[in-house]
Amino acid sequence: MKGKEWLIRNLKIFNGEESLLLAGNLSSDPQQTITLLLNNLDLSILNAISASSLSGVVNGKAEVKDIYQNVYLQNNITIKNLVVDKFLVGDVVGINDWNQEKKQFDINVTIDRLNKRTLNLAGTYQPSESKSPLQLT
Secondary structure (H helix, E strand, O other): OEOOEEEEEEEEEEEOOEEEEEEEEEOOOOOOEEEEEEEEEEHHHHHHOOOOOEEEEEEEEEEEEOOOOOOEEEEEEEEEEEEEOOEEEEEEEEEEEEEOOOOEEEEEEEEEEOOEEEEEEEEEEOOOOOOOOEEEO
């Protein structure tokens, strides 16, 4: 750590097959990236701090850069068998990609419950649009 510069080298927290890995740089340099990897993380660990009862298994990756100016966040997350307060939501896939050319996030979210697609969202989020930045279909 040096001022606003943080270097994190493979900080891994694990329990059996579950793991969380954080690696990269938090920096004023907009090209530096920090990455979070989730592997078989059981959501029930959040029940101690959540008002709802959760279960399911999360896998995915999130990347953040330009944390001090124009935050850039990109992720690809999968939750297998998400259950909230004993209600089966299903298998959730969420992808959020930054489109540099259009200066917007391209968003895709799906939920499959009991082998049937129950939600299919696609759209964009434009941070520069103050009136209605979120457009989903």
